[in-house]
Amino acid sequence: MSITPEAQQKTSFSEPGAKTSDGLDKSAVKSGATHTKANSRRWQDLGMALIYMAPALIFFIVFTFMPFFRAIWLSLFVTDAKGETVRFNDVKYYSRILNLDGSGRDEYLKSILTTIQFTFMVVPLGIVVSVALAVLATVKVNLIGVFRTIFTSSIAISVASAGVIWALIYSPNVKLTQWILDLLHSKSTSILNDTATALAAVAFMSVWTGLGFNFIITLAGIQAIPQDLYESGLIDGASGWKSFRYLTLPLLTPTLLFLFIINTISSFQAFTQFNVLIGNEGPDSSTNVFVFSIFKSFWSDNRYGFASAMSVVLFVVLLILTFVQFRLLDRRVHYS
């Protein structure tokens, strides 16, 4: 979703030190002949720049900006089965989604709540596991590279493929799953059909699919901590747990905050795992997360206007999260 903290301080290629290009070239502001020459050069460069940027710009206009504004437009209209606007609808869809219309039907608010619940299940567990793996992956032994690749592996596996595998892991036909359920004295016969377990099961699978990414980022964060800090920590008697608690963890906080936001955003966008593992709203709508419910309004009910209003709501939520992330990254830059 955006540039990570590491970009500010990692290796050579993200070094923004050289000559920050965003600003206008101040050297061009000189007097006399140099001025006009530099000026004509800059206008010439504008022409070339437009040509170079044209392919990206055209694709962004056609597939990002115009659809985005059209989604906002559609959200204010009742639409027909082809997605054409039929009748202006004001902001009724928005008040319907947020249950401000006094109808008392709050299934969409509930859907947002389910998404938040899902996020709380996935994000903290995912971060804790990846910190544990990353700390483990910093030990200096042979073949550590192989282990790091293994810990990264889930990044190469699509959520759809993972969904097919985990659907079987959760299948009551598999003896292992049944054994674990018996061990936990669970009465449920099918994890994915039980209100109590369905959402947690999808969340657990999502922790696994996100593990590779979280591990890479956490490991990079730990490796960015200067080694001599640990050495001086050792002199002060900080080793093992103490050095983790008082050195690694505080210095890793910016990375963890970044992961927290990025994971929250991707949890809010989760769809594939729900469509593959559950395929409907789940038992008692317990797995009806927001993007799935957009999909249903859009795909099954062909309510393009209403589904557009829902996706604009999602956009606003994600935008707020993105700004929070930028603020946190800003703070970090000032501190360091």
Added chain:
Amino acid sequence: MSTAPISREINVTQLRVFDILKKIGSYILLLLASLLVLFPLFFSLSLAVQGPTVAPNLLPDFGKLDFNVFGDVFAQEKNLGRWIINSFVVSLAVTVGQLVTSSLAAYALATLQFPGKNFFFFIFLGTLMIPWEATIIPNYINVASWGWKDSYQGLVLPFIASGFGIFLLRQYFLTIPKDLYEAAVIDGCGRTRYLWAILLPLSRPALATLAVYAFLNTWNQYYWPLLITDDPTWRTTQVGITAFRSSEISVFNLQMAATIIVMLPTLILLILGQRQLVRGLTAGALKG
């Protein structure tokens, strides 16, 4: 907790024994963690080679492993080969497209000085703020009305431009000394030739990062191909594999064999391109 006073008392041999024990402990922990992380993959492999059973065991009977399943699955699902071809075509086309559009735009932003540069910078930054979910409905309506359902252009073109790619390459281009550009221009090297003959060859690491990242993400796409493919022959691997699962819901070994087959290309790519991928993810992360 503090080991310092203790270690002063023990002699060198004991220290070495302690080191070895620590190493063994690390390996045991690493192996256990690997086993847990890889469990779903082992699980799928184990189920795939167990033969057509309705109540699979965790471990297969090693006496009669059935590896024919990987061939049988192509006979059972005639379209599996086509899905793999589709995914390769789409992923390669998107990768090449993103490399081209991103390097051109990043070149303009990083090297040229022109009026309105900040404006364009923010336009590209803005694309990162708009989630795919917010544009998917109008995109679907458009693509359907253009008759692009069940076609490569429908699967490829919406992803040809990448905000992530532009920023990744821009960051890298900025590290290449500006003097090189000035000198090349003085020597009569055109702007496009500088990009092609000097900048891009120097930027191979960043291009490799973008390529690995774009390929992986496109191969693993699910939502968009699900929407715009009706005809089974036009499915990509990810949509195909989930459809195959629904049609063979109780044939576990075939399901798992097909899943392993479609996971292989990206797993191999991870092993070969891990360095590039890690660099890209830690530089600017975009998760879709």
